[in-house]
Amino acid sequence: MKFKKKIRKLIEILCGVIGFVNPIIPKKQNKIFIYNSKPGYQNNYAIYNYIIENKLNEKYKIYYSMPNIKNVIKKEKNIYLNYSLLKSMLHYITAKYVFFDTGNIRIRPSKNQIVMNLWHGTPFKSIGFLSKNVEKDLPRNLMNTFSKILVSSSNMKDVYIKSFNLNNDQIFFSGHPRNDLLLSNKDVFSELNIDRTKFDKVIMWMTTYRISKDGRLCHTSNENWSDTNLPLITNQDAILKMNEILKKNNILLLLKMHTTSKESKVIVEGNTNIKVLEEQEYTSKNIQLYEILGKTDALITDYSSVFIDYLLLNRPIGFIVDDIEDYEAKNGFNLEKPLDYMPGKHIYEFDGLEKFFNNLSSTVSEYEEKRIKVSKYFNEYNYENNCKFILDSMGIKI
Template sequence: MNKNLKTLFFKISDVTSKLNTLIPKKRDRIVIYSNWGFRDNIRTLYQYLVDNGYQDKYEIVCASNNFYHLKKDNKVKFVSIYNGLYYFLTSKYFFYSFGKYPIKPTKKQMVVNLWHGMPLKKIGNLENGMENIDYNFFTKLVSSSDLFTPIMKAAFNANDEQMLLVGNIRNDELFEEEKDKNIIWMPTYRNSKNYHDSQDAIIFSLDDTEFSKVNKLLLEYEYHLYIKLHPLEESHFKFKNNYSNIHMLSEETISQHYGTLYKFLGTTSALITDYSSVFLDYYLLNRPVAFTINDYEEYKENRGFVFDDVKSLMVGPTVSNFDDLLEFLNSVMKSEDEFYFERNEINSKVNSIQRDFTKTLLENVGIEK
């Protein structure tokens, strides 16, 4: 976005914010918004509301660009993100996780930024060159623990009164399904083609022979490995062969077959990841986690972390090469886990709340059934 267009954008935002103060708000309407697919925390919120009958007391409106395979309750209204603007301006309760309307809420509104996980990488005002951008378009901002509250405050230029210690509500879904013989690999988004040609990003360096060996091992123990890439990286990774026990997970596949990613995560026996904050949520299950962080120093230099030593939060073995990968998979399938107690200790630091996340959120913002 060029400078003149950005200046015009914020002028329009300022005018709309002033207009918002003049429009009456409907106190019994809840709006749930996402401009990047109806998923993650907002989908969890929707499902909790309709499963518990809140649509009988409140008018619930969902605004998104893509509802995937959401089972739509006939008492809930579903609109586009453009029509959603009307409902933002006329409603008391508004929740978002991806995207937002850059309009300041009034004192008569409860606008909650649910975000999508506690940050390990620098976000918002913590990013270089982004220090002066206004990201504070909410009444409340969630945090999962006292460790992350100052980080979230700094990233969004929020004050103490705006912080809401309720955790990530999507974590409710971790406990909905029974554990199965599934292992999930979730590398974070690198945002650089160079990573795809590098040995540092292990997922991209494995060849068909190595995947065949992994598949054979999984088949022996009757386990399945699911690979979930960031939506922007799915096009960079394709199998040349079909494997019986290795599967790709897209947002579309997850929505169609499993409902949500976190519901599927609850079925897994172990997680492989790197700098994705998903492992902080996964600690709630206290199941094995392995980390692929060969490019740690480069990533720290280029993107930056919110902690000086983010490795101190990473409890589990480091997978640096193919042999390490096989060793970790073997340990999981043989039920060997030497990090159980250490993970539990770190979990208490990063997740102040352990259960009933959505219920806690609604109680804190004044929504009662």
């Protein structure tokens, strides 16, 4: 852990030095750089997908940098794929346009380039300088290394400003690019070898992490909180019990663990109604998570921002909040009464989860009006085509 911290510190120093010379480096007007330091295909990929579908790569050269990128994205005209920290830094300072939603490259942009931080969801839980997990000695200017940051609602503007130490003019109002994928017409279930006709309902369960893979971020006071790395369903006996309830209600549960979560210990052999979604499984078939999410009948989550996006579909949501007090103490939320902004069944125990499944099968749909109200609060600026709006606003046009 100490070695990794030293490496991060060296990268910070190098980025700081490069930031001083960035203003004098010429920018290529037809160069777009898309960057992720960790595997992740949501906002960045949605922008990339729009570029390809609308043949913007005929006019612009696109450099996409992310671990394992060559395994999931096909080579196209004027598309350059790599993952190298030094190459990424070079692309960063020579591109007119830069996109990222997670990244270790924190170089201050020059005035003759646009660096757009797409982030990765509306921050329901505390992030940046508002998070209780933030390193206390973190320099105040380290988070503010972009021209603009995407914000989906004026109600969240101050949260971003305080989290990243921003100025008002750095706020860019738009919906998240990944939300465009919720309306995809792709037949994802067939491509994933799922016979949708066998089930009355398909539910997605998406978790946030309690302990990150590198152990650096922790949202629980109990490191042995779960054998499965799932909240509430903390052992294999509970997995088996849940499968029986799903089977009785003829529901398929798609389980997607958070990408930064510690390795999942969920075992589903013999569980007929639970399928663990591995990222490589669907991305290798050119399917994105939100394309699958858009085809589901309901969502189960906890404090992940995915529920804010899912509100756009106005479908049932179950919130597993059995550890909300511990989570708030370790990390914190950006709203004083977070439960008031979670429009769905609040699940504290296994019986509550069973009732959620039963109500779905009996077509009971509660909370509809509240979902609409909360969606307007968080998704004020969602557009029919967020990718087009963002690119047009930046001057990237066909």
